Amino acid sequence: MTSQERPPALAIADFIHLLDEHMPQVRAGGFSVVDMGWGSCTMRVAASERTSRAGGTISGPTMFALADLALYGAVLSQVGNVPLAVTSDMNIHFLRKPPLRPLLGEARILKPGKRLAYGEVLIRSEDDPVPVAHATGTYAIPVG
Amino acid sequence: MTSQERPPALAIADFIHLLDEHMPQVRAGGFSVVDMGWGSCTMRVAASERTSRAGGTISGPTMFALADLALYGAVLSQVGNVPLAVTSDMNIHFLRKPPLRPLLGEARILKPGKRLAYGEVLIRSEDDPVPVAHATGTYAIPVG
Amino acid sequence: MTSQERPPALAIADFIHLLDEHMPQVRAGGFSVVDMGWGSCTMRVAASERTSRAGGTISGPTMFALADLALYGAVLSQVGNVPLAVTSDMNIHFLRKPPLRPLLGEARILKPGKRLAYGEVLIRSEDDPVPVAHATGTYAIPVG
Amino acid sequence: MTSQERPPALAIADFIHLLDEHMPQVRAGGFSVVDMGWGSCTMRVAASERTSRAGGTISGPTMFALADLALYGAVLSQVGNVPLAVTSDMNIHFLRKPPLRPLLGEARILKPGKRLAYGEVLIRSEDDPVPVAHATGTYAIPVG
Numbered sequence: 001m002t003s004q005e006r007p008p009a010l011a012i013a014d015f016i017h018l019l020d021e022h023m024p025q026v027r028a029g030g031f032s033v034v035d036m037g038w039g040s041c042t043m044r045v046a047a048s049e050r051t052s053r054a055g056g057t058i059s060g061p062t063m064f065a066l067a068d069l070a071l072y073g074a075v076l077s078q079v080g081n082v083p084l085a086v087t088s089d090m091n092i093h094f095l096r097k098p099p100l101r102p103l104l105g106e107a108r109i110l111k112p113g114k115r116l117a118y119g120e121v122l123i124r125s126e127d128d129p130v131p132v133a134h135a136t137g138t139y140a141i142p143v144g
Numbered sequence: 145m146t147s148q149e150r151p152p153a154l155a156i157a158d159f160i161h162l163l164d165e166h167m168p169q170v171r172a173g174g175f176s177v178v179d180m181g182w183g184s185c186t187m188r189v190a191a192s193e194r195t196s197r198a199g200g201t202i203s204g205p206t207m208f209a210l211a212d213l214a215l216y217g218a219v220l221s222q223v224g225n226v227p228l229a230v231t232s233d234m235n236i237h238f239l240r241k242p243p244l245r246p247l248l249g250e251a252r253i254l255k256p257g258k259r260l261a262y263g264e265v266l267i268r269s270e271d272d273p274v275p276v277a278h279a280t281g282t283y284a285i286p287v288g
Numbered sequence: 289m290t291s292q293e294r295p296p297a298l299a300i301a302d303f304i305h306l307l308d309e310h311m312p313q314v315r316a317g318g319f320s321v322v323d324m325g326w327g328s329c330t331m332r333v334a335a336s337e338r339t340s341r342a343g344g345t346i347s348g349p350t351m352f353a354l355a356d357l358a359l360y361g362a363v364l365s366q367v368g369n370v371p372l373a374v375t376s377d378m379n380i381h382f383l384r385k386p387p388l389r390p391l392l393g394e395a396r397i398l399k400p401g402k403r404l405a406y407g408e409v410l411i412r413s414e415d416d417p418v419p420v421a422h423a424t425g426t427y428a429i430p431v432g
Numbered sequence: 433m434t435s436q437e438r439p440p441a442l443a444i445a446d447f448i449h450l451l452d453e454h455m456p457q458v459r460a461g462g463f464s465v466v467d468m469g470w471g472s473c474t475m476r477v478a479a480s481e482r483t484s485r486a487g488g489t490i491s492g493p494t495m496f497a498l499a500d501l502a503l504y505g506a507v508l509s510q511v512g513n514v515p516l517a518v519t520s521d522m523n524i525h526f527l528r529k530p531p532l533r534p535l536l537g538e539a540r541i542l543k544p545g546k547r548l549a550y551g552e553v554l555i556r557s558e559d560d561p562v563p564v565a566h567a568t569g570t571y572a573i574p575v576g
Binding site: 022023025049050053055059060061064065068084086087088089090091092093094097 | 166167169193194197199203204205208209212228230231232233234235236237238241
């Protein structure tokens with residue numbers, strides 16, 4: 001799930017710039033880009049009052065947003081700077097209650113495509129390899 | 145999808161109180177409870193900078209959060225005041241780009257259960273019956 | 289979920305003919321078409337040794353096949369005679385163990401489309417309105 | 433996705449015996465067990481008239497059945513001889529049209545559990561590493 005040999009079609013700095021320009025709520029929400037490779041992207045979300053939920057855990061919608069962003073990065077790593085790529089479907093299973101600590105979302109593309117790309121995202125605490133959630137989803141890529 | 149004859153096991157006022165107490169980010173995020181019936185719940189989210197996304201539309205994670213909350217309400221409408229009920233899986237399809245206007249999430253339970261409850265949520269603009277997203281999901285209910 | 293006013297773009301007799309010609313295993317497997325409307329289709333599967341599973345119930349793959357076929361019919365009811373329409377994703381939840389009796393799959397389209405169509409399928413025993421499974425899915429429609 | 437060091441809780445020969453005894457349609461349908469490890473299982477399905485579909489490809493329900501069986505094996509590899517474990521939900525994405533050749537379904541458990549186990553299945557042609565479908569799902573395990 002780390003960067004592979006082929007460089008991404010969108011450099012990590014350019015992805016960060018794209019998010020800041022088009023989705024300022026990403027940074028404001030405590031999300032950050034950790035890594036990008038060809039067909040892969042790792043995002044991180046900080047634990048905060050905003051992302052927490054009853055019972056001292058991270059909320060489901062926060063994990064969904066993390067999966068969605070990581071998959072977005074993985075898609076753009078292959079198609080380049082296409083901000084208007086949009087999620088078409090997402091399936092998420094919550095496997096364990098994560099502690100109130102930073103989470104990583106590690107996305108990789110299983111089926112690249114010019115119009116539709118499909119991938120999966122493993123979510124885990126930053127300091128623990130055991131997955132707390134797993135998502136799969138499809139992005140639709142607008143064609144110029 | 146409107147309230148049915150049997151009254152909900154959790155009154156709408158008690159559900160609002162539960163959300164305010166256990167998930168203050170719900171109200172802060174612009175979400176509100178519109179209706180509850182036995183096995184059904186309608187939630188609303190306002191359109192704001194926080195919920196918007198590139199292209200003048202509502203973000204996917206906002207729609208996920210809306211679906212998740214509406215399903216939560218529908219589950220509690222049958223099992224009562226159980227704040228620690230948690231999403232175990234959720235599948236969402238984004239069908240059309242919604243305009244930047246308030247959205248409703250209308251949830252109904254298809255399989256009630258003491259330990260697991262399953263239902264679906266239709267998401268649409270407040271002033272338009274055409275669905276913009278559709279979700280299905282399971283909640284796990286802790287047993288005392 | 290019954291036929292609606294607008295007639296289907298593919299008549300029920302033509303759908304049966306299409307299945308017999310392109311997918312003879314459908315009839316051989318005990319599946320039959322019950323009803324078609326604009327955006328809806330009901331399929332039936334008989335209970336047999338082939339469709340049964342340990343514990344005196346209908347197997348999961350049989351219910352998946354029923355959902356897939358009913359959704360196929362609902363898609364063709366709007367796009368007409370396009371045998372090469374294919375499932376692109378399907379999500380199914382098994383809600384209750386059905387008895388070893390005929391099942392109905394009632395599909396309806398939630399999002400028609402020229403390239404992608406999305407819908408849901410409720411599966412129940414022929415003589416019982418309570419759902420035993422629920423599926424949602426997307427079909428990809430080849431463009432001429 | 434190959435067998436790991438810890439031996440499976442159900443030997444491959446015992447899994448084959450269980451299938452033959454409780455689900456004779458598995459062998460009759462052309463499915464066979466290829467490999468089992470702790471938390472993993474690979475199943476194979478032959479290409480035949482029964483599994484084919486219009487356009488010279490393997491049918492979606494055949495791929496679903498393959499995923500379901502491989503995940504069943506992966507679950508039993510951790511919980512042992514529990515024939516009545518049942519699928520509770522399954523999500524499948526069809527990524528490419530497979531040719532009419534044997535398929536492998538490679539399952540691995542992402543979340544073991546005494547009551548619920550979750551895993552994923554990669555489906556590919558026997559002679560090609562590129563995935564043609566990807567599934568995730570949950571099994572419910574009856575407790576004695």
